[in-house]
Amino acid sequence: MQPNAELAPQIEQFIHDNPQGVLTSFRRNGMPQLSIVTVYPRDGGVGISITESRAKFKNLLRDPRCSVLISHVDWWSGFLVFEGRAELIHSGNASPEELRMARRHIFSATTRRRSADWDEYDRIMEEDKRVAMVLRPDHVYGPALDRMRQALA
Numbered sequence: 001m002q003p004n005a006e007l008a009p010q011i012e013q014f015i016h017d018n019p020q021g022v023l024t025s026f027r028r029n030g031m032p033q034l035s036i037v038t039v040y041p042r043d044g045g046v047g048i049s050i051t052e053s054r055a056k057f058k059n060l061l062r063d064p065r066c067s068v069l070i071s072h073v074d075w076w077s078g079f080l081v082f083e084g085r086a087e088l089i090h091s092g093n094a095s096p097e098e099l100r101m102a103r104r105h106i107f108s109a110t111t112r113r114r115s116a117d118w119d120e121y122d123r124i125m126e127e128d129k130r131v132a133m134v135l136r137p138d139h140v141y142g143p144a145l146d147r148m149r150q151a152l153a
């Protein structure tokens with residue numbers, strides 16, 4: 001897959017249908033750190049919500065290389081792995097309004113609905129120090145991709 005290319009509709013649908021994944025970031029000593037995350041398609045990549053207080057955020061600030069494995073809900077019907085660099089929208093690099101809107105997009109994308117009280121949502125996200133992450137993949141692979149290609153052939 002070309003860097004920053006749009007995801008194929010079948011890949012976006014796979015992410016929508018299977019919104020849990022495993023994010024791999026790298027610790028200072030080079031060892032991988034794995035984290036269970038909620039995922040959603042965003043801006044030609046995989047969107048993830050993380051917090052500024054977690055090790056994965058600190059790892060990604062230091063070394064943005066990462067991967068996300070998204071498996072079919074039954075674990076046996078295929079998976080996709082997305083490899084690339086994390087783009088982070090957080091309190092240290094975004095205006096308050098940009099960050100607020102990125103956090104709202106996370107909620108709408110992951111829950112597929114709108115908040116009943118955006119002011120309360122904004123307050124909670126600020127307390128949590130939520131970060132909007134996007135991984136626009138340089139490389140995508142996995143058996144689910146092979147099945148998608150076969151279905152289109």
